[in-house]
Structures are given as structure tokens and as C-alpha cells.
Amino acid sequence: xxxxxxxxxxxxxxxxxxxxxxxxxxxxxxxxxxxxxxxxxxxxxxxxxxxxxxxxxxxxxxxxxxxxxxxxxxxxxxxxxxxxxxxxxxxxxxxxxxxxxxxxxxxxxxxxxxxxxxxxxxxxxxxxxxxxxxxxxxxxxxxxxxxxxxxxxxxxxxxxx
Amino acid sequence: xxxxxxxxxxxxxxxxxxxxxxxxxxxxxxxxxxxxxxxxxxxxxxxxxxxxxxxxxxxxxxxxxxxxxxxxxxxxxxxxxxxxxxxxxxxxxxxxxxxxxxxxxxxxxxxxxxxxxxxxxxxxxxxxxxxxxxxxxxxxxxxxxxxxxxxxxxxxxxxxxxxxxxxxxx
Numbered sequence: 181x182x183x184x185x186x187x188x189x190x191x192x193x194x195x196x197x198x199x200x201x202x203x204x205x206x207x208x209x210x211x212x213x214x215x216x217x218x219x220x221x222x223x224x225x226x227x228x229x230x231x232x233x234x235x236x237x238x239x240x241x242x243x244x245x246x247x248x249x250x251x252x253x254x255x256x257x258x259x260x261x262x263x264x265x266x267x268x269x270x271x272x273x274x275x276x277x278x279x280x281x282x283x284x285x286x287x288x289x290x291x292x293x294x295x296x297x298x299x300x301x302x303x304x305x306x307x308x309x310x311x312x313x314x315x316x317x318x319x320x321x322x323x324x325x326x327x328x329x330x331x332x333x334x335x336x337x338x339x340x341x
Numbered sequence: 342x343x344x345x346x347x348x349x350x351x352x353x354x355x356x357x358x359x360x361x362x363x364x365x366x367x368x369x370x371x372x373x374x375x376x377x378x379x380x381x382x383x384x385x386x387x388x389x390x391x392x393x394x395x396x397x398x399x400x401x402x403x404x405x406x407x408x409x410x411x412x413x414x415x416x417x418x419x420x421x422x423x424x425x426x427x428x429x430x431x432x433x434x435x436x437x438x439x440x441x442x443x444x445x446x447x448x449x450x451x452x453x454x455x456x457x458x459x460x461x462x463x464x465x466x467x468x469x470x471x472x473x474x475x476x477x478x479x480x481x482x483x484x485x486x487x488x489x490x491x492x493x494x495x496x497x498x499x500x501x502x503x504x505x506x507x508x509x510x511x
């Protein structure tokens with residue numbers, strides 16, 4: 181039995197890179213799902229996402245719910261897809277992001293992110309890109325750092341079936 | 342269509358203290374486990390043991406009860422299950438995602454898990470876990486104190502990454 185997660189593209193970095201960008205994404209699906217096991221070249225870094233090469237922070241907003249093993253809270257930000265579930269120089273973080281109705285042209289684009297790092301925390305994030313354009317490219321990056329070799333990111337299309 | 346059913350296990354009459362998926366092929370990229378679980382006693386969590394291991398596991402929870410929030414850490418991997426005191430016929434629901442399960446890295450694990458108790462105190466838990474072992478996962482055990490109740494179910498999928506020939510990555 182198979183269900184509707186269609187693999188679109190995947191990469192594992194063989195050397196460090198500033199970002200990973202998926203381009204020419206077909207509009208054939210309902211949602212996009214991005215699975216990342218990120219790794220930084222130095223220190224703890226938060227992960228971010230941009231759509232269609234829009235690098236204006238003011239066009240993104242998100243609400244974050246987090247727990248770090250002793251305390252918890254909620255805050256807001258721009259294009260973050262983690263808060264305490266950030267990445268560092270190992271492969272111990274996992275982030276799963278679902279972007280709803282990514283190819284619609286009559287609504288802002290929203291996403292749900294679940295980011296995890298057992299040594300630092302767990303997050304659930306609801307985000308919005310205030311643009312009605314269909315998403316045809318996604319840039320995954322670290323807010324203040326560089327992606328290390330070994331970072332793996334996969335993109336899937338889903339038809340909610 | 343690359344999300345493939347590996348195996349579905351349903352607990353039979355009399356219950357079971359554990360279930361196990363064995364001989365998991367390394368042909369997939371990620372594993373995705375869906376659980377519907379009730380305990381026949383008062384236990385509210387069960388354990389996930391990759392390759393049967395009960396060691397080298399850590400996790401952080403963010404949990405709500407319907408009236409309060411908490412965050413805690415531990416050295417186990419613990420989705421929720423409905424206890425026997427919960428409303429009859431209610432089972433806890435859990436999604437477990439394990440990226441790169443066959444890699445030679447430690448295995449990070451994402452868990453979303455909730456109980457249902459007909460409007461009284463019940464729990465929702467997000468859990469970040471890691472199994473600090475570089476061995477490929479080839480079996481996955483779910484175990485509990487006392488027994489999983491009859492009709493508890495566990496369904497394991499393999500997720501395969503790849504290319505559609507259109508999307509480019511750089």
C-alpha cells in the first residue's frame with residue numbers, strides 16, 4: 181500500500197553551504213512537506229525559511245510555542261522554523277514543516293513547523309508568508325550560521341489522501 | 342507515491358506488554374509510526390526502544406493537560422497512552438517521525454501524542470527525542486508496564502525521498 185507523499189527532491193550536503201534552495205516546484209500538489217536534519221558548522225543556530233526568494237523579514241510572521249525541559253513559553257518572530265529545537269554541529273535535530281495550499285493564488289501561505297532537539301527543546305510554530313503568489317521555490321538556511329556537510333533536507337508533495 | 346506501509350500490528354485479546362517491528366529494511370529514508378494505544382492499567386506512557394535498546398535515549402516534552410502546561414526532560418522515549426481509568430473505548434493517538442533511520446548518525450525523533458478522555462483531564466504532548474546510537478534502526482519495539490489493551494494498534498510506514506524530475510535543488 182502506498183499513500184500520497186510524492187518525493188520532489190532531496191539533498192545531503194557534501195560540503196558546507198549558506199543555504200539549500202528547492203526551485204521549479206510543480207504546482208501539482210496540495211501541500212508541501214519539508215523534512216530537515218540540519219547541522220551547523222559552528223555553534224547553535226536557528227533555522228529559517230524563505231519563499232520565492234523573498235528575503236524581506238517583514239513579509240513573514242510566526243507564533244511559537246516552546247519547551248526546553250524545565251520551562252515553556254510562547255513568542256513571535258518572522259521566518260523562524262525552530263526556537264529551542266535548533267541545530268548545532270551534530271545531526272541530533274529534526275524539523276518537519278508542512279506548507280498548506282502552497283500553489284493557491286488567493287491566500288497568504290501558512291505553515292506548521294515541528295522542530296526537535298532533545299538536548300535543547302521542542303517547538304511548534306505556525307507561520308505565514310504574506311503573499312498570495314504560488315510558491316515555486318523554498319530556501320532553507322540558518323539564521324546566523326552556515327549549513328555543515330551532512331545536512332539532509334527532503335521535499336515532498338502531498339495530496340492529503 | 343513513496344510512503345509505503347511496512348506493517349500494521351493490532352493487539353489481540355488478552356493484551357500484550359510489547360509489540361515489535363522486526364527486520365525493517367534500510368531501503369527507505371525515514372520511518373513514520375502511527376499509534377492508537379490504551380493501557381489495561383494506570384500507565385499513561387509507553388516506551389519506544391529502537392533496536393530493542395533501553396539506553397542512550399534522551400527527550401524533552403512540552404505538555405498540556407487542559408488546564409496547565411509543563412516542560413520536562415528524561416532518559417526515555419515516551420508517547421502517551423490512555424490509561425484504564427480513562428473513558429471506555431478511548432485510545433491515545435500518536436505520530437512518530439524518525440528521519441534518516443538507517444544513517445550512521447544519532448537518530449533524532451519527533452513525536453506528537455495526545456490522549457482523549459471525554460472532556461476531563463487529558464494530555465497533549467510534543468516530544469523531541471534522540472537515540473544516541475549510530476547503528477541503523479532495523480527493529481522498533483513499543484513496550485509498556487502492564488499491557489497494551491486489546492485493539493491498540495501500531496502502523497509503521499517507510500518514507501522514501503527522491504526526485505520528481507522537475508524540482509531542482511542547489
